[in-house]
Each structure stands twice: as structure tokens, then as C-alpha cells.
Amino acid sequence: MRTVKLPSGEPVSAIGQGTWYMGDGKSEAAREVAALQLGIDLGMTLIDTAEMYADGGAERIVAQAVAGRRDQVFIVSKVYPYNASRSGVPAACERSLKRLNTDRIDLYLLHWRGSFPLSETVAAFEALRQAGKIRHWGVSNLDVADMEAIAGAPGGENCAANQVLYHPNSRGIEYDLLPWCDKRGVAIMAYSPLGHTTSRLLRSPALVAVAKRHGVTPAQVALAWGLRFPHVISIPKASDAGHVRENAAAIDVVLTAEDLAEIDATHRPPGRKQPLDLL
Ligand code: NAP
Numbered sequence: 001m002r003t004v005k006l007p008s009g010e011p012v013s014a015i016g017q018g019t020w021y022m023g024d025g026k027s028e029a030a031r032e033v034a035a036l037q038l039g040i041d042l043g044m045t046l047i048d049t050a051e052m053y054a055d056g057g058a059e060r061i062v063a064q065a066v067a068g069r070r071d072q073v074f075i076v077s078k079v080y081p082y083n084a085s086r087s088g089v090p091a092a093c094e095r096s097l098k099r100l101n102t103d104r105i106d107l108y109l110l111h112w113r114g115s116f117p118l119s120e121t122v123a124a125f126e127a128l129r130q131a132g133k134i135r136h137w138g139v140s141n142l143d144v145a146d147m148e149a150i151a152g153a154p155g156g157e158n159c160a161a162n163q164v165l166y167h168p169n170s171r172g173i174e175y176d177l178l179p180w181c182d183k184r185g186v187a188i189m190a191y192s193p194l195g196h197t198t199s200r201l202l203r204s205p206a207l208v209a210v211a212k213r214h215g216v217t218p219a220q221v222a223l224a225w226g227l228r229f230p231h232v233i234s235i236p237k238a239s240d241a242g243h244v245r246e247n248a249a250a251i252d253v254v255l256t257a258e259d260l261a262e263i264d265a266t267h268r269p270p271g272r273k274q275p276l277d278l279l
Contacts, residue, residue, distance in 0.1 A: 001043030002251055004233050006107075006136060006160045007185040012074050014227055015251055016046030017244075018191065018237030023057025028239065029064075035239045036065035040073060042248035048163070048189070048235045050078035050111055051096050059099035067101070075100060076107040076163075076189075078140060079121075081114025088116075089124035093133055108134040109163055112141035112278070119153035126155040136160040138187075143276040144180050151184070159186055161233070165277050166190035166226055168267035169201055172274030182231050190226045192279060193234045194219055206266040210259045217246055224253035225263060 003011035017039045022032040036047060047065070049058045059077060066073045077100065083092040096105060108128065110121050125137035138161035139150060150156045162181055164173055166188065173188070181188050195201030207218040214221070219236075226234045227250075238244045255263075 001045070001248070002227075004187055004231060006187055007158075008136065008160065010136075012233060013044055013046045014233055015044050015223065015247060016048055016074075016076070016189075016233060016235040017044050018235045019047065019049040019058040019062060020053050020237055021058075022237070022239065023054035023059070023061040029061060032061050032239050033064045035241055035244050036062065038241055039238070039244045039248065040065070040069065042245065043251075044244075044248055045072055046074045046076065046233065046235070048076045048191075049100075051080060051083075051092055052078065052111060056095070056099045059096055063099060063101040070102055074106040075102065076109065077105050078109040078111040081110065081112055081116070084110050084114055084116045084121040084124070086120050086124050089121060090128055090133070093128055097133065104132060105134045107136045107138055107160060109137070109161070110139045110142075113146055118146060118149045119156075122150060122153040122155050122159075126158065129158070138162060140164065140189075140191075141276065141278045144176050147177070147180060147186070161187040161189050163189035163191055163235075165192055165279055166232070167193050167195050167201060167222060168204065168207065168225055168263055169195060170277045171267065172270045172277055175270040175273055177276070178229065182229070185231070187231050187233055188229070189233045189235055191235055193226050193236050194222055196279060204266060206263045210255065210262060213259070214253055216250070216253050219243070220246055220250040220253050221255070221259075223247060223250035224255050225260075227251070228255060228260070
């Protein structure tokens with residue numbers, strides 16, 4: 001598996017695994033745990049979760065998936081904006097640690113901006129980092145102006161990643177946020193890289209044509225497309241073992257200039273600033 005370096009120099013797998021909607025129903029739990037374990041075996045060792053997902057249920061699924069191999073895995077979780085205060089962050093973190101059955105979160109993100117000042121959330125993250133409860137921190141769904149505010153807060157230079165919506169039908173970040181993060185070494189984590197509900201994106205004639213040329217699937221093309229930037233980490237969610245295998249193998253798909261031009265013709269790159277797209 002190719003890796004992406006965080007600002008600290010620590011490498012993480014370029015393709016990770018999402019967990020939104022995992023932990024929702026007991027009947028699916030064993031299948032979801034098995035999918036994540038297979039993904040780890042195949043090198044997708046970064047796992048993305050959140051206190052929000054299934055009300056903590058997804059974090060419990062992650063705990064089962066990493067049992068006995070915690071040190072091989074890089075766990076990302078997220079705090080709700082309404083918990084993002086000086087006292088709310090450590091309390092939410094403790095609850096997540098308990099559900100994850102671990103003593104540290106590798107990367108802890110603010111899920112989206114709420115009403116607490118960003119500097120307060122950064123101070124809370126920094127305190128957790130110094131206490132060893134989290135190893136890195138970052139943000140999610142923040143556009144350039146908020147990233148500037150983060151960078152200007154005491155400790156803000158330690159922001160490791162910004163997790164944002166990024167796939168061929170949603171590429172506004174290429175105009176300004178992606179280069180902003182690249183310049184400062186902040187990793188971009190591309191969420192919903194398959195378009196969340198995959199039917200529409202994966203039927204795109206451009207993706208289908210490129211996939212045919214490479215003998216791969218449109219999903220693999222969508223992942224390879226996001227990974228053409230060296231500081232982008234992609235986190236597809238898959239509960240199906242076949243999907244997990246496909247996603248891991250997408251690391252070997254290298255798109256040509258011709259492929260990218262064909263994708264651009266249908267999925268136009270941004271020509272001007274666009275409001276940050278989010279789910
Ligand atoms: P996604 O990964 O773009 O798509 C997930 C869907 O794609 C599932 O229905 C999955 O089916 C299917 N799929 C997976 N691999 C496939 C393949 N190779 N071929 C065809 N279909 C495939 O959407 P997402 O779950 O919204 O995003 C990924 C992760 O990003 C989330 O799980 C979450 O961890 C994170 N996220 C973060 C935010 C945020 O605000 N920070 C927002 C959204 C998502 P099966 O499950 O049946 O395999």
C-alpha cells in the first residue's frame with residue numbers, strides 16, 4: 001500500500017476505510033467487522049470513524065475489527081461540533097476511547113464547524129495531544145477561511161488533516177483548498193470518494209470508458225482519480241468483501257493524461273471559487 005505522510009512525517013495508508021452506517025444493525029455487525037479486518041489485511045490500515053456514526057456504534061465495530069492488532073491500525077475519529085469546547089472535547093474523547101477500547105486515537109477531527117471558537121477547540125486538541133490521548137488532530141468540512149483561522153490559533157500549526165467531500169462530481173476544493181493544504185503540508189482526506197450512494201457517479205460514461213481501457217471497475221477509477229495528488233488520502237466505505245478487495249487494488253491503477261482529460265470533459269474542474277460542498 002502506498003502511504004501519505006502527515007505533517008509530522010508519519011506515513012498512513014493512502015487508501016483507508018470509512019465506517020459511516022456501520023454499527024447500525026446487529027445483524028450486519030459480523031460482516032462489517034470482517035470487511036474491516038480484510039481491509040487491514042490488504043493494507044488499508046487507516047480506519048475513519050466518528051462519535052456520530054450509529055451513535056457510537058461504528059466505533060464499537062472498529063474496536064472489534066482491531067482487537068489484537070491495534071498497533072497495525074491508524075484510527076481516525078471525530079468530535080461533534082456541539083462537543084467541541086474546552087471541556088466538551090476531552091469528555092467526548094474519553095467516550096470514544098471507551099467505545100474504541102483503546103488508550104489513544106491516532107487522529108482526532110472536528111467533524112464540522114459549530115458555535116465554539118476554533119481556537120478553543122484547537123486548545124482542547126493540543127491538551128489531549130500532550131496528555132497522549134490523541135496522537136494528531138485535524139478538522140473536517142472546513143474551507144480556506146476557517147483553515148486560516150486554525151493556522152492563526154496557538155498550536156494551529158499542528159493541524160494534520162482536513163477531511164472533505166471529494167470525488168469527480170464534487171471538485172470545488174481543487175480551486176483553492178487543496179493547494180492551500182498542499183502548501184502547508186496538511187493532508188486532505190477525501191470522503192465519499194465513490195459518491196456516497198454510488199449509483200450515479202459509478203455510471204458516469206467517462207469513468208466507465210476509462211475503467212474499460214484499464215480493465216478495472218469505475219469505482220477503482222474514482223479512487224485512483226482522487227489519489228493522483230500525493231497528499232490525498234481516500235477513505236471509501238465498504239461492507240462487502242468484494243468491494244474491499246477492489247478498493248485495495250485501486251492503489252495499482254495509474255491514470256494517464258488521456259484518462260484525466262476524458263474525466264475532465266464530463267466532470268469539469270472548477271474555474272472559480274465554489275462554496276465548500278459537504279454531505
Ligand atoms: P463512499 O465511500 O463514497 O460510498 C460508500 C458506498 O459505496 C457503499 O454503499 C458501499 O457499498 C459502496 N462501495 C464501496 N466500494 C465499492 C466498490 N468497489 N464498487 C461499488 N460500490 C462500492 O461513501 P461514504 O461512506 O459517504 O464515504 C466514505 C467515508 O468517509 C464514510 O464512511 C465516513 O467514514 C467518511 N465520511 C466523512 C464525512 C465527514 O463529514 N467528515 C462525511 C461523509 C463520509 P458496501 O458498503 O455495500 O460495500
